[in-house]
Amino acid sequence: MEMIGRIAGVSQVTVSRALSDPSKVSPATLRKIQDAIAATGFVPNALAGALASRRSRLVSTLVPSITNLTYSSMVKSFAQEMRAQGYQIMLSECGFDPAEEEAAVMTHLSRRPDAMLLVGTRHSANTRKMLLAAGIPVVEVWDITDTPIDLCFGFSHPEAGKAAARFAAGAGYARAACVGASDERALRRKEAFRAEFRALTGTEVPEARFESEASLGIGRAGLARLLDTEGFEKGVVFCSSDLVAHGVLLEAASRGLAIPGDIAVIGFGDQGFAPDTFPPLTSMRVDRGALGASAARAIFDRLDRGHSAPIVTDIGFEIIRRESA
Known part of the structure; x- marks a missing residue:
C-alpha cells in the first residue's frame, strides 16, 4: 500500500481507506489509486483487512x-x-x-x-x-x-418418500421397487416410500441399493438386479435421483419393456434433463x-x-x- 500511495501521490492511510470503503475518498483520488493498483498488479491482503474489520x-x-x-x-x-x-x-x-x-x-x-x-x-x-x-x-x-x-x-425426506408412495398407489400401481445410492437422505426417502407403499397396498417393496454415488450405471444395474434376481416384473420403480432413474429408463428400453406399461419410473430432483428423457421422466421437484x-x-x-x-x-x-x- 505504501508503494501504491507513492505512485498515486497519496498517503498509505488514504490507500487503506479507499480499499476498505471507497466512499470515504474522492472520485478523483479513487481513480488514481485504482490506476496504480492496475499498473502494479497489487492484491490487497484480505487477512490483514479481516483483522481490522x-x-x-x-x-x-x-x-x-x-x-x-x-x-x-x-x-x-x-x-x-x-x-x-x-x-x-x-x-x-x-x-x-x-x-x-x-x-x-x-x-x-x-x-x-x-x-x-x-x-x-x-x-x-x-x-x-x-x-x-x-x-x-x-x-x-x-x-x-x-x-x-x-x-x-x-x-422432510421421509415425507417426500411417503408422497411418492401415495402418488404411485393412487396411480394404480400394485407393485413397486426402489433403486438408489446409499447416502443417508436417499435412504430415508426410500424407507419411507417402502413403508407407505406396503401400508397402502399390502405388498412388499424390493430394493436394489448400491454403496456408491448416483449414476446411470446404478440405474441400469439396479433394474437388472430387480428383474433377474428379485422376481420383480411389472410395477413402478422409485429412484434415489433423476440420474439413477434415467439409467432405469435405459435398461428398460434395452430389454424392450414398455414404459410405463411394464415398468414405470419416478425420479427425484427434477433435473433439467428430466423432461427430455424418453419417455419424459416423472420426478419430485425441489426448488x-x-x-x-x-x-x-x-x-x-x-x-x-x-x-x-x-x-x-x-x-x-x-x-x-x-x-x-
Whole structure:
C-alpha cells in the first residue's frame, strides 16, 4: 500500500481507506489509486483487512459432491446472491462421511469465514461443537430438523418418500421397487416410500441399493438386479435421483419393456434433463435455486442484525408427473 500511495501521490492511510470503503475518498483520488493498483498488479491482503474489520468477505460452502447436479444448481444461486453483496464462497467437497465433513469444517473455520453453508442436518458431535463455538451464521440446507445449529432451509425426506408412495398407489400401481445410492437422505426417502407403499397396498417393496454415488450405471444395474434376481416384473420403480432413474429408463428400453406399461419410473430432483428423457421422466421437484438464494439472504440478515433465535424453513416439494409414470 505504501508503494501504491507513492505512485498515486497519496498517503498509505488514504490507500487503506479507499480499499476498505471507497466512499470515504474522492472520485478523483479513487481513480488514481485504482490506476496504480492496475499498473502494479497489487492484491490487497484480505487477512490483514479481516483483522481490522472482523469480516473476511468469505462464506464457506461444504457440499457432498461437486459433480451432483442437485447441489451444483443450488450452490450456483447461493454464490450469485453472495457475489451481489460483495462476498465470495470458499467451496469444498466433503462426501457423505461425517468424519470428512468434520475435517473440512475445521479447515474452513481456521480461515475465519464470515458464515458457513452445510448440506444436511446430521453432523458429528464435534462438528456441531465447533460451529456453535465459532459464533458465525450457519445455514443447513436440503433437510429440516427441530434442532438446527442456526438456520435451516429444506424439506422432510421421509415425507417426500411417503408422497411418492401415495402418488404411485393412487396411480394404480400394485407393485413397486426402489433403486438408489446409499447416502443417508436417499435412504430415508426410500424407507419411507417402502413403508407407505406396503401400508397402502399390502405388498412388499424390493430394493436394489448400491454403496456408491448416483449414476446411470446404478440405474441400469439396479433394474437388472430387480428383474433377474428379485422376481420383480411389472410395477413402478422409485429412484434415489433423476440420474439413477434415467439409467432405469435405459435398461428398460434395452430389454424392450414398455414404459410405463411394464415398468414405470419416478425420479427425484427434477433435473433439467428430466423432461427430455424418453419417455419424459416423472420426478419430485425441489426448488434448488430458491433454496440457495433464500439461504444466502438469511445469512445476510444474520450478519446485519446479529444473532437471534434459530430459524427452520420448510420449502416443500412437488411431484411433476410426466409420461414415465
